[in-house]
Amino acid sequence: MLNFFVNKEDKINKKPFEFFDIFIYVFILVLFVFLLLFLIILPKKDKINGFYVVKDDKKILTYSFKDNEFLIDDSWKNYIEINKDDCIINVFLNDEKTEFNVIQYDLNKKSVKMKDSTCSISKDCTYFSPITTNNNVIYCNPHNIKILPIEGNGLIQPVVG
Amino acid sequence: MDKFLSKKITLTAIFACLSAIAFTIENLLPPFFIPGARLGLSNVFILLCALLVGKNNGYFVLIIKILIGSIVTGNYLAIIYSLPAGLISYTVEIIVFFNVKKISIIAVSVLGSVINICLQNVVFCLVTKTFEFLIYMPYLIILGTLSGTLIGFIVFLAIKSLKKRNNLETQN
8 A cells, every 4th residue: 555655655764763853852842941931930920819700702790709799790690690608600601591601619719610511522611720820711612701810909890891 | 547546535535534533532532631632633644644645635634624523523613723723733744744854753743733732722812812821831732742742653653564564465
């Protein structure tokens, strides 16, 4: 089979490691170190004081850990259920309440994560690490829902949009 | 010439099917350490097609894999993220592999995998306007290196065993 289809057979008569591989690995290493430095190590990371939930670029819910208060957009009041005892927020995306995202927050650790979702089979959004610092975000791609951190002194910011 | 052309078309179609199947199965599995990240085993068939059939046929396999895989899994957004990143990384792979003499398929696969995964992250950040996801870039580079190495090794071993079998057949 190889004789029929190989245009340049010498190109595949190769060893697993060759000389110029070093340049590729060095390039990747330099890129990794550069990105690690400028994206993770050097930027200032502050603890979050709350979070807000954005759906289709519209802020639908805001929460402050300091005040333990929620601000919900008027048009979403029938679609969001809050269980303060279990620290669970259910965001329903349809009237039948068959499509939803479940958000869990932790008052002691001041963190928030996506606990469950009906977005897809793999539920990628539930695998994001909990948001504890200001440079993290959780995004549910199929439902277009984002959970973003609030920095600052913890005052509840007005819901816009 | 016609015999070779029909064989090329058939082999390309087989690689395209295998790649689409692998892409679909991968999307059903949980993410590979980082949300949205996959092992990329479907790229084995793209590289094999490029090496065994032709560079241009590899483009066909890549496009079919992304289109069919997105339709079957229902993840239409994958077309926006995977297609430009896949085309650019594959182009870089074939330019490097077929123009640089002393370079292995494993290193080329690693390079392509890292470029692919980083570009997908950049496109994702631009489309969703959430640039905070750029912090995953260093971890994605590690994942890209690991998966690229695995894919490169699989392709290398596949080519090696095909050559051995081909030599045995010609001897007989």
